[in-house]
Amino acid sequence: MRVKVYDAHFSGGWILAEIPFRRWLRLALLGKAFLRCDAKPGWRGKLPFYIVRCMRHGYFLDYPQGWDGHFYCPLCDREEVPRFSTQTGGTSSAV
16 A cells, blocks of 8 residues: 655655555554664664654654654644643643
8 A cells, every 4th residue: 555654754755655554554543553664874773663644734754752652743843833742741832
């Protein structure tokens, strides 16, 4: 299955990601699905990258961040839309 995904880490734009049916089903039901392990230039090792659903912008590519493994939509960050913060229980503006 092909999924249109915003990739801010490698291509800097929209890509078509090819994923197996089971991962597509997981993405449709849970809102995230593993894509691959990869490293950006300058990184020491590889991290797992996931396709994640943003209710506002669609699908984006990201890796789990922080202790709780949360994801941030790069398009929401660019718009500086307030987002829910799992750390404080309130809203915080995008960085």
